[in-house]
Amino acid sequence: MPKPILEVRGVTKRFGGLTALNRVSFNVEEGAIIGIIGPNGAGKTTLFNVITGFLKPEEGKVIYDGHTVTGLPPHRIARMGVARTFQIVKPFPELTVEEAVRVGAYLKAEDEGEVNNIVDDVLEFVGIEHLRDRYGKELNLIQLKLTEIARALATRPRLLLVDEAVAGLTPGEIDNIIEMVHRINRERNITVCLIEHIMRFIMRVSERIIVLHHGEKIFEGKPEEAYEDEAVIKAYLGERRI
């Protein structure tokens, strides 16, 4: 079994009286694509916020590549190789696409030449070379999402966290994203963690899924098995009445 790149151990995060994550534990193997699903308010985005350093959990820890990263500031975790995209895009309206990607490329590149190479490479990989000189405020949703992926890849991550990449996209655009997630995983050897609402999407990309409900992990396993799991059905469809 390959060694885990990410270990989440007994993480609990509370907001006042609300427990957003309750002793959540799981491992992500290097090279995998895993999906994290769950109804609204299940704690998915909170989990990403804990992993990337935006929130500090009350209990438990996050271990990335053998190092405990809980409590480190986001830029340190980014430097270690964790990248992320947001559910609701967080663009740079006053930066061109090229400049936005440059910010990420500066993280690991040694000199300007390498920065230029990374920027060219990433823009081509994501297929937005033609948008290079456009400002963030001029882009539509799919272009913004692709720019976020390009920005994340420019930091040369080993682990990419993707938060609801396909919300609001057309079926054609969703296919485009699915293909890209596979290419990121295979061609760039990047481990991918996806948060998703849409079951059909997650089925097509991940080998293993984790289901969260009210902050607790209620299922972990193959996607097709999730369809038959009592707890998952209950969480998604409600209690069966007899």
Place this chain on the structure above:
Amino acid sequence: MLSPTLLLQNLIFGVLLGSIYALAAIGLSLIFGVVNLTNFAHGDFIMLAMYISYFLGVSLKLDPILTPIIGFPVFFLLGIAVYLAIFHKIIRAPPLSQIAVTVGLLVLLRNFALAVWHAEPKSIPRTLLGYSYRLGSILIPADRLTGMLISIATFLILHLFLTKTKTGIAMRALADNLDSAALMGVNVRNLNMLTCALGIGIVALAGGILLTFQPVNPMTGLIYGLLTWSIVAMAGLGGVSGILLSGIIFGLADAFTAAFWDPRAREITIYILFILLLWFRPKGLFGRR
């Protein structure tokens, strides 16, 4: 009375004055845009910079136009100190709390000046630039011309810094979206600190230039606070060129009020411009938010 010469003369005065006002406002714009901090004490930093110029001019017999050579590094460090001691603790606070804290800072600075330099206005007569160039019947004061050149040079350097360097692009990314910037490895705290150091540092340049043609008293911060906030509001958030243009608009308003109405009425004009602006274009003329 509306002779073409007088119009042209005040047009030139306005542009000269405006570019210096813009230099005084750019630090406020940087701190507001990048650090996301509503700093009501900015005018009083300008007042303090003018006093520091005065102090250096008197004690070291320096020409005020040269005082920023010492003033800039001092204010750069002051920016770091103020960031670490005060601003850092309120960057995530709501604007009202930021206003309350920076108004406290304003009162502190104002009373510090009052205690050290007393209430009567201070000025430096000994500038080497106390002469004017003459083009026909038009006068171009050398102090203000030098000020404009320094201002334009500073804006040019800032523009290149913000568009061509790693740190500059990261600063703009931070201004646009803090979370995204942090995720891409931008050290938010250090960059905020640098922005404050730069923003307050540039105030020292403006203070030195202003003192060549205007006296300073402990209440000077009042007029410059209002003026610089109005400039920033008119420019909106965005590039540095917006601040330069907006500064020049206020400079022109200032010059024409002084020439055709009353020099003491300049604050009224600034207020009226500011209110009209908030009324019709709250995003600013060149900005996005």
